[in-house]
Amino acid sequence: MKKTTDLLSRSNNDKQEAKKAINTLQEQIRYHNYRYYVLDDPVLSDGEFDRLMVKLQALEDKFPELQSPDSPTQQVGGAPGTELSSVPHPTPMLSLQTVYDKDEVKNFDKRCRENLNKEDIQYMAEPKYDGLAVELIYDKGRLSIAATRGDGQTGENITANIKTIKEVPLVLIGQEGIAPPDRLVVRGEIYMLLDEFKQLNEQRAKAGEPLFANPRNAAAGSLRQLDPKVTAQRPLHIFLYQVVQSEGHSFKTQFEVLQTLTKWGLKVNREKSQLCSGIEEAIDYHQHLAQIRDSLKYEIDGVVYKINLLSDRQELGFRTRNPRWALAYKFKPRQMTTSIKAIEVQVGRTGVLTPVAILEPVRISGVEVSRASLHNQSEIERKDIRIGDTVLVERAGDVIPYVVKPITEKRTGSEHIFHLPDQCPVCGSEVIMSEDKKKALCTGITCEAQLRKRISHFASKGGMDIEGLGEKMAVQLVNSGMVKDLSSIYQLQETDLLAMERMAEKSTDNLLQAIEASKDKNLSNFLFALGIPIVGEHLARVLCEYFATIDDLMKASQDKLFSIKEIGPEVASSITAFFANPKNLQVIEEMRQAGLSMSNPYYTKESFQPLAGTSFVFTGTLEHWTRDKAKQLVESLGGRTTNSVSKETNYVVAGPGAGSKLQKAEELNLSIMNEQEFIQFIEKHQKKGQ
Ligand SMILES: [Zn+2]
Known part of the structure; x- marks a missing residue:
């Protein structure tokens, strides 16, 4: 009896000891995290720090009941969710009034001085980050909720994701006699370093994943992940810059806010924030930041001015959409002139033709730019961009730069007007252009540029409904050379499929059965599956009401098609162009030979249409x-x-x-x-x- 009690008390003692040790370790790690991530001034080597983490992890593994959700070991991401829930903001997250012009800045200052009846106003000038605004709520010093801005009233709950960011403390620390408040609502910006953004995109390119357009998109995409483990892999950073609520601690100035947040372990950009003793000084600071912006490790697009004295802010209050006491003064976009050597045409996977300007290479803020999308024919004509033009090129936050305008004064007469070709540069099929010239589409179903997309569309639910033939499978089939056009789907053999990677006997059988079953699909599904430009599921059905067979439809004139109530001139010419393409007809014929029924249960309209075309x-x-x-x-x-x-x-x-x-x-x-x-x-x- 005595023995058991001893054992029990020993294990209780062990647990007590472990609890103490865990607390001490957590506290130490938090402090060193703060030195490393927030102050950028570590006092431990990486190795020493890792040993602390290993010790803590080992103790927590041994006593899982002692592991708290805000332990530093938990910053690797919890279980994935199914959707991001929404959270109301304690006070609306407003945007800032934005200006581009020095005079508007002076007007802002003048208005503030008049309303406050003051000679001079102190402003806190802080960089305007090109990132994603977030709100963090700490209750009793512990991070309880993190949210995106959302619509300003309600944001998305990204707590699990935010917790994976090392610069965000899960527990606030008190220093120099200033204890963290009971409740703190603080706002800031999540961003990505330019170097790390580049690396991330390089990794994604290698893995065949789509690239992020800019660091802001990458940061936003990473934060809005459903699986926090994905967020944990992304290089995210934070700067905090505004306190909305602070129960148990009051501030007098923005300067004090920034100082104090640091003491609580929250990262602020003290280095690039400047207290200015009047608007002239604030404008000078804007100029200074504009000059050094390209040497910064992160993207900024302007300066935010906030009145330093919080009592002044209270007096000025808010408009509906933004506070009266703050202003964003944006930088001018970065532009350079260069010339257009040629215009290339790219054919996308959906058959869209995009004109791309090939530029005389030019460096814009450290990045060499040699191509710029011209979007579409309408854009080219609206801006009157010609081959050989000297043009103004702009690079905003985006990786893909764009042509602002041609400098017409520099024309020599040797420039050429550009038109998108009538024939697809990849397959030679006819190209149809929408009336507003904003969309040009290749009509060839054999077009190599679009084959993968066409196959997965062909097999989609509204089309031939072939389960197991999604985009991934389509890519495999095209890459292996087994599928050269849509009709080759019906020539696939079991032995070919089994030779492919990751194809087991069962999945091969299932796929072949689904392909066989698709032969019974009716004409309406088939027309949709063909992917005739602008013919969706509804129009495919309408066509079936008017045309008994696919042959009738193939023979239909534009006038005849146009006489159908729901068919406009663009659809009519799209259909006739599609069936005028001999390659398309050949593929359809091969599918007919393969045994596709193309039956039409929807044909209802009298074939007698004496007024067709009138x-x-x-x-x-x-x-x-x-x-x-x-x-x-x-x-x-x-x-x-x-x-x-x-x-x-x-x-x-x-x-x-x-x-x-x-x-x-x-x-x-x-x-x-x-x-x-x-x-x-x-x-x-x-x-x-x-
Ligand atoms: Zn084509």
């Missing part, structure tokens, strides 16, 4: 039929109705009270009918069909 305009009052009924009758016979009279109009039906439309029809010398004539016209055509 258009009608109604004006004035109708007495026999309502306007809607009259329109329906025209459409049921294949005609179209429009609201305005143009050269394209064939017939104008004019009732009593007809006005300007009738006048215009007379001017254009169009056929004009009164209601009685229209009734006879319709009846005559209806009879023909009987």
Whole structure:
């Protein structure tokens, strides 16, 4: 009996000892984290620090019940969630009034001085980071909630992710007699160092993952991860700059806020924050930061001025969208002039053609720029960009620079106007352009540039619904050379598939069965699966109502297509261009040979459409039929109705009270009918069909 009690008390003692040791270790590690991450002034070597962590981890492994959620060992990321929940902000997270001009800064100062009735105002000038604003809430010194700005009222709960950032203390520390407050709501910015951003993108490029456009996107993407372990792998940093609530500790100035946050273990940018004793000094500081911005390790895009005295801020208060006591003075964007040597055309995976300017290489803020997307034909024409032009190129935070404008004064006459080609540079198929010239699409289903995307679209749910043939599989099939166009899907053999990496017998069987089953899909699914530009699931169905077979559709003229109510001129020309491409027809024929049914259960419309290709305009009052009924009758016979009279109009039906439309029809010398004539016209055509 005595023995057992001894054992029990020994283990209790062990636990007591362990608890003490864990507390001491946690405290030490927190302090050294603070020296390292916040002050950038470590007093331990990395090796010594690692030994502390190993010791703590070992103790926590032995006594898991003693591991607290805010232990430094927990900063590697917890379990993934299914979605980010939302959290209301204690007070709205407002944006700042932004200006680009020195005079506007002076106006701001003048307004503040007038309202406060002061000669001079002290401003705290801090860098404006190109990152992601966050809010941290500490209750009793422990990090309880971290949130994004969201819509300003409510943000996304990113606590689990924020906890993986080493610069964010999970527990505040008290120093120099200043204890952390009971509750602290503090705001700041999460950002990525330029070097680390570059490395991250290099890693992603190697792994075949999409690249981040800029450090801000990378930081935002990393913070909004559902799996905190992913966030933990990303090089994120923080600067805190604003206290919203602080229960149990009051501040007088922004200067004091920054000093005190550091003492509590929170990282602030003391080095690049400057107290300015008037607006002139503040403007000078803006100039200084603009000059050194390219030497900074992180991206900044301006300076934020905040009135230093907090009682002044209180007096000025807020507008609806921003505080009256702060201002963001942004830098001018970084621009350089260079020339356009050529314009290249890229064909994307969805068949979109994008013009890209090939530039005489130029360095913009340390980065060599030699290409810039021109987006689309409309953009080129709007800016009047020509090959050979001297142009102004801008690089904002983005990796991809863009052409601001041509410098027309420098034209010599040897510049060339550029047009996107009528034929795809990859496969030679016809290119169709949207009316607003913002989108140009290759119509070739055999186009190599798009094959992978086309295959996964073909196999998608609304299409042929082939399970197991997603984008990854499509990539494998294309890379292995087994699939050269859509029809080769139906030529796949079991032995070929088994030879591929990671293909077991079961998944091969399943895929082949799904491919076989897809042959029974109807014409509507098939038309959608073909990926005819601008023909989605709905239009595929509409086409099936009007055309009994795919052959009927292939033969349809643009006029005939256009006479269908839901089909506009762009869709009509897209369809005819698609079926005019012999390569497309060949692939369809090969699929037919492979046994695709292409059956059509939706065909309902009479094939009798004597008014196909004609258009009608109604004006004035109708007495026999309502306007809607009259329109329906025209459409049921294949005609179209429009609201305005143009050269394209064939017939104008004019009732009593007809006005300007009738006048215009007379001017254009169009056929004009009164209601009685229209009734006879319709009846005559209806009879023909009987
Ligand atoms: Zn093409």
